[in-house]
Amino acid sequence: MVDDIIVAEGLVKRFGKLTAVDHVDVRIRNGEIFGILGPNGAGKTTTVRLLTTMDLPDEGRIFINGLDTSTQFVDARRRIGIIQQQHSLDKDISVRENIIHHALMQGLSLKEGRKRMMELAETMELTDRLDTLVSSLSGGWKKRVSIVCSMIHHPDILFMDEPTTGLDTQSRNLLWKLIRNLNHSGTTIFLTTHYIYEAENLCDRISIIDDGKIIAEGTPKELIEELGNVTLVRTDSDEPQFSYFRTREEAKEAAKDVGGEFSVMIRKTTLEDVFLELTGRTV
Amino acid sequence: MYNIFSEIWRISYGDLCFIKRHIPETLISALVGPLLYLLAFAYGMRSGDTEAGVDYVAYAIPGIIAISSMTSGYNATAQKILIQRLFHTSFDELVLCPMHTSSLIFGKTVIGVVRGLLGCIILLGLGMFLTDDLVISIWTIPIFLLSCVTFSLLGVTAGLLAKTGPTLTLFASVVILPMTFLCGTLFSIDALPDIVKQIIWALPLSHSSTAIRSFCLGWDVPWVSIGILLIYLVVFYLMDRYIILKKLY
Numbered sequence: 001m002v003d004d005i006i007v008a009e010g011l012v013k014r015f016g017k018l019t020a021v022d023h024v025d026v027r028i029r030n031g032e033i034f035g036i037l038g039p040n041g042a043g044k045t046t047t048v049r050l051l052t053t054m055d056l057p058d059e060g061r062i063f064i065n066g067l068d069t070s071t072q073f074v075d076a077r078r079r080i081g082i083i084q085q086q087h088s089l090d091k092d093i094s095v096r097e098n099i100i101h102h103a104l105m106q107g108l109s110l111k112e113g114r115k116r117m118m119e120l121a122e123t124m125e126l127t128d129r130l131d132t133l134v135s136s137l138s139g140g141w142k143k144r145v146s147i148v149c150s151m152i153h154h155p156d157i158l159f160m161d162e163p164t165t166g167l168d169t170q171s172r173n174l175l176w177k178l179i180r181n182l183n184h185s186g187t188t189i190f191l192t193t194h195y196i197y198e199a200e201n202l203c204d205r206i207s208i209i210d211d212g213k214i215i216a217e218g219t220p221k222e223l224i225e226e227l228g229n230v231t232l233v234r235t236d237s238d239e240p241q242f243s244y245f246r247t248r249e250e251a252k253e254a255a256k257d258v259g260g261e262f263s264v265m266i267r268k269t270t271l272e273d274v275f276l277e278l279t280g281r282t283v
Numbered sequence: 284m285y286n287i288f289s290e291i292w293r294i295s296y297g298d299l300c301f302i303k304r305h306i307p308e309t310l311i312s313a314l315v316g317p318l319l320y321l322l323a324f325a326y327g328m329r330s331g332d333t334e335a336g337v338d339y340v341a342y343a344i345p346g347i348i349a350i351s352s353m354t355s356g357y358n359a360t361a362q363k364i365l366i367q368r369l370f371h372t373s374f375d376e377l378v379l380c381p382m383h384t385s386s387l388i389f390g391k392t393v394i395g396v397v398r399g400l401l402g403c404i405i406l407l408g409l410g411m412f413l414t415d416d417l418v419i420s421i422w423t424i425p426i427f428l429l430s431c432v433t434f435s436l437l438g439v440t441a442g443l444l445a446k447t448g449p450t451l452t453l454f455a456s457v458v459i460l461p462m463t464f465l466c467g468t469l470f471s472i473d474a475l476p477d478i479v480k481q482i483i484w485a486l487p488l489s490h491s492s493t494a495i496r497s498f499c500l501g502w503d504v505p506w507v508s509i510g511i512l513l514i515y516l517v518v519f520y521l522m523d524r525y526i527i528l529k530k531l532y
Contacts, residue, residue, distance in 0.1 A: 054375050056530055077381045088373040090297045097300040104293035105380035 005030045005079075005157055005188050006051060011060035013046050020046040021057070022212035028157070033179065033189040035203035037196065037275070043212040044192035045085065048161045051190070052082050065156060078107070081150035082159040087142040091135040095126065095145050098134055099152060106153035113152065120148040124178070140171035147178065151187075158182060160191040164198060176202055200271045210279045223274045231269045234262040242276070244269060287389070290382045294390025298363060302397055313402035317351040321406075324469045337500060341416035344406065345496035346468030351402040352427060352495075353488050356434035357441070357459055360395035364442025365451055368532060378527065388439055388523045395435030396428070403427040407499065422498045429512055430491040436519035437487075443523065443532040462488040487515040 006028035013021040021043045028034045036044050049055040051062060053073045062069040064076040089098050096117070103113025121127045124144045134142065143163070150158060163179070164172040179202060183189050193199050199206050200220045208216040208223075216223055228244030230251040235241075245251040251266045258264050302309055325343040367374040377387060404427070410417045445451040466472070466488035472480050483489055490508035497505040526532055 049375075052379060054379060054530075074381045074383075077379055080379075082376065082379065084372055084375070086372045088371060088376050090301070090367075090371060090373055093297060093300045093304065097297065101297040101300070102376075104296050105377065105382065107293075107381060 003030060004028060005065055006190070007063045008051060009061050011047070011050055011062070012058045013050055013055065014058050020212050021050060024060075024209070024212070024214050026051070026207065026214075028188060028190055029205075031183070031186065031188055032204040033183050033191070033202055035199045035206040036190075036192045036209050037194070037199040037206050037271075038192075038209035039194055039279075039281070042209045044194075044209060045161055046212075047209070048082075048159050048190070048192060052080055052159055053077060054082075078153070079156045080159060081153070081155035081157070083143070083146045083150050083161065083163055085161045085165065087134075087139075087146050089134045089142060089145055089149070092133070094131050094133055095137070096130040098145060099130075099148055102149040103152045108153060116152050116154075117148065120151055123181075124148055139166050140168065140174075143167065143171065143175065147175075151182070155187065157188040157190060160189065162192055162194065164193070164195065196270070196272045196275060206271075208275060208278055215278050216274065220271050224269050224271065227269055227274050227277055229269055231267050231273055232258075233265040233267065234258055235265070236262050242273060244273070244277075287383070287386055290386030291390045291393065294377065294380075294382060294387055295393035298391075298394035299397070302394065309398055310401060310405070313351065313355045313398045314405060316354060317347045317402060317406055320347045320350060320469070321409075337416045338414055341410070341414040341500065342496070343469055344410035344414070344417060345499040346492050348403045348406045348410075348427070348499070349430060349466075349488060349492040349495045350463050350468050351406055352399045352430040352491060353434040353462065354459065355399035355402045356392070356395035356431045357438040358395075358455070359398045360392055360435045360438030361442040361445070361451055361455075363394050364391055364439060365445050365448065368442070369447075374532075384524055384527055385520075387527065388436070388520060389432075391439050391442075392432055392435035395438050396431045399431035399435065400424075400427055403431070410499075417499050418501045420498055420501070422504070426494050426498050426509070429509070429516070430495065433487060433491070433512055433516045433519065436516060436523060439523045440519055440526065443526045462486055467492045487512060490515075 004027045006026060008024065008026040011021050011024040011026070012019065024043070024047060026047070036047060038044050046055070050057050053069050053076060065079050067076040067079070069076045090101070099117045100110070100113050103116060104110070108116065118127070121130060124147060126144055126148060129137070129141065134145065137145065160179070164175055167175065179189055179191070191203070203220065205217070205219050206223070207214045218226070228246055230245045230248050232243040232245065232251045232254055233240050234243070243254060245254065248266060255264045255266060321344065325340045364374060367377070407417065407419070407423070441451060441454050445454065465483050466486050467483070468488065472483050472489065475483065490511045493508040494505045494512060497503065
């Protein structure tokens with residue numbers, strides 16, 4: 001088994017004059033939860049579509065578990081599972097039929113598919129809903145079905161494109177728990193999100209993407225440390241101003257020099273501060 | 284070893300489940316149009332013998348079977364793919380599954396082929412009840428199958444290329460509907476002006492109609508029409524393959 005389960009070099013994807021993904025390099029380590037954080041339209045979904053071989057890059061190369069996706073895409077696809085932003089389920093058939101269909105498409109036998117379906121359905125608390133039509137399920141339940149479908153063939157890596165978008169807090173917490181459990185059982189997770197809290201709490205490492213370019217990469221801790229662990233916020237009637245320091249003492253020293261017309265606050269630096277500094281705006 | 288039939292079954296499993304759940308709707312929607320043609324044209328407008336020497340009802344029914352193979356095959360396939368692409372976004376996952384492109388293409392035709400074959404067989408049965416001129420041979424099902432697969436492959440092309448529902452409707456209005464009436468289905472194309480006749484002769488439904496009529500009426504084997512239908516089948520398949528491999532959908 002290779003150390004980096006996904007290696008992408010110099011990925012470029014253009015749509016007419018728009019460069020949606022601009023010379024992106026990605027290295028995903030085996031067994032980690034890797035997140036791409038960025039605002040809507042930053043290039044997250046396009047990056048996922050390229051890495052999962054759904055779209056072809058205009059430039060660059062992708063290796064999944066050492067397999068070159070330009071030539072060995074059938075074998076590479078066996079290694080991956082994907083949960084798209086929209087539920088890619090057939091709404092007109094039942095949960096059971098959808099899951100078995102996915103199992104068959106991944107090359108499992110009917111018997112294997114049924115066995116695996118029952119295991120996963122139990123984990124996802126779906127057993128009572130196997131004969132329900134997908135069209136009558138809520139968003140949270142559809143997400144669970146999507147997870148079962150994407151995990152049916154024991155993929156090495158699971159791609160999740162904004163997995164918690166549109167979910168209520170309860171479903172979101174459950175999904176985070178499931179993602180952690182999947183990861184602990186050995187599945188590498190690649191997720192995209194525009195929720196900073198999600199990236200900070202769930203991911204081992206993250207990349208920040210903006211306008212199709214990766215502008216920072218590291219663990220949440222590393223990215224925050226690089227900026228400064230402590231933030232001094234000065235506020236007057238206009239926009240707040242931020243300064244970053246390695247220690248609280250340094251921030252306190254700096255606060256002494258701030259004029260009396262400002263109100264001052266010292267707090268821990270967050271990933272949102274990192275994002276703001278790098279992009280000039282919030283997610 | 285690559286087993287295309289196993290892969291086609293795997294790809295089409297979801298569509299087959301859909302048909303199983305909706306058998307009455309599938310049959311009714313596949314048969315209403317052809318039955319109306321039968322009533323309106325075979326009984327309402329014409330009667331008596333044709334120049335071909337058979338009763339008009341016997342002449343028209345194979346044409347109506349050809350229409351049914353085209354509309355059922357094309358519509359079921361094109362609409363399903365369009366919905367899966369644009370609304371369910373599940374087509375991407377089909378493309379992602381580790382199956383061969385040929386299996387994906389033929390797997391997606393299954394819903395159209397099943398609907399088309401059901402319609403063709405029921406219409407032939409009905410036709411045999413109405414007239415003694417229609418016969419069944421060992422070629423009957425294979426020629427129905429060839430016609431249904433060819434037009435379902437065209438449905439795959441349209442379903443992959445259409446950007447919206449109205450685009451698909453436009454294609455059906457401009458290409459499918461004119462073929463329905465003009466390709467020797469309900470009257471002989473010999474009645475048309477030469478230039479029009481040559482254009483219409485080149486269209487696939489003309490050969491589907493000719494081939495089905497020949498076998499259903501016990502005429503000589505129409506090798507030319509079978510050959511041209513096979514060429515259309517290969518061309519549609521290659522187009523679908525190119526669109527999928529180049530991700531032009």
